[in-house]
Amino acid sequence: MTDELTQLRQRFIERGGQITQSIGIGRVIGQSFAHIYFSPEPQTLDDLTEALQISKGSASMSVRQLEQWGAVRQVWIKGERKDHYQANDDFGRIIRRALLDLIGRRMETTDTLLEDSEAYIKRSKTSSPDPESKFMQQRIKKLRHFRDRAQYIWDSSVLRLLLK
Amino acid sequence: MTDELTQLRQRFIERGGQITQSIGIGRVIGQSFAHIYFSPEPQTLDDLTEALQISKGSASMSVRQLEQWGAVRQVWIKGERKDHYQANDDFGRIIRRALLDLIGRRMETTDTLLEDSEAYIKRSKTSSPDPESKFMQQRIKKLRHFRDRAQYIWDSSVLRLLLK
DNA sequence: TAATACGTTCAATATGGATTGAATATTGCG
């Protein structure tokens, strides 16, 4: 491979790491994917530790995460005992799965609080309406509406757009 | 305010902090917004430092960020020297601005690398096509296509969906 | 203009979460 190509490749790996780092999922994941994506031959964990100067643990964990998002897949090479991985190039599917995972995780855990709040509102409908309580009820309602709409948009549109 | 309401409010603040922390923009921003959002009266920086037990610097910085995203606005209260802030409840607009800011920031810096790569491809069209170079060219092309589509989707759809 | 009250900045520090690597589990092979 020419020097220039090697250099470009190196820059892609670096940038991949910067991107994943900046979105808060760690530098190694981006580096690992970039390395595999720009390797003509399927790569092993040892290839990763050597090329990226990372630990065995990091290599193992990053590849597993990438596999879960469908960003890489394992391929069998006869006569070899190590696991070999090659990159998927359908970025739409990859991003979709990753977002589903990362954002979905977050939406789950917020609900009980809103439910508790609505339960409170329902109960307090009967009692005297002091102004502060009124205010809180308004705000909670607004928040609930937004949450519902966000959920709807998320479910119905964003995924389809990114998928293909 | 009733005990129960106070408790709910506290939980919203905590959760706000968890959310912003988990997306990598710091706990204080989420806490600050939640506190202001659930306050009937406009709040000062000192209110924030006291309620959230954070430093003056943190309060100042978080409020400024929130202001930049249109999540809070300053209101004048006659006879008061401190700045007072109240929350905007149009979450669509807030999220839109924040995403524009956070994601836009990232898209900018990625381009020169792709441009350099395409320049290389153009130049190497004439020279002998060794297999590795061929492979790299394919991968770069795929990446470029994805980047363009992502840009298009981002520009044309996502923002409009979230806006209203 | 000085004195005071408040907001902002940024170098220093604390903290959360990414990374490591030795210990452990698993897999492939004779």
Add this chain to the structure above:
DNA sequence: CGCAATATTCAATCCATATTGAACGTATTA
């Protein structure tokens, strides 16, 4: 089965970055 090679786990460590707070800047009042 037992051995060797490879992969995974997770407590300890490290590091990026969020947070702090003293110093500085700015606005208001008398």
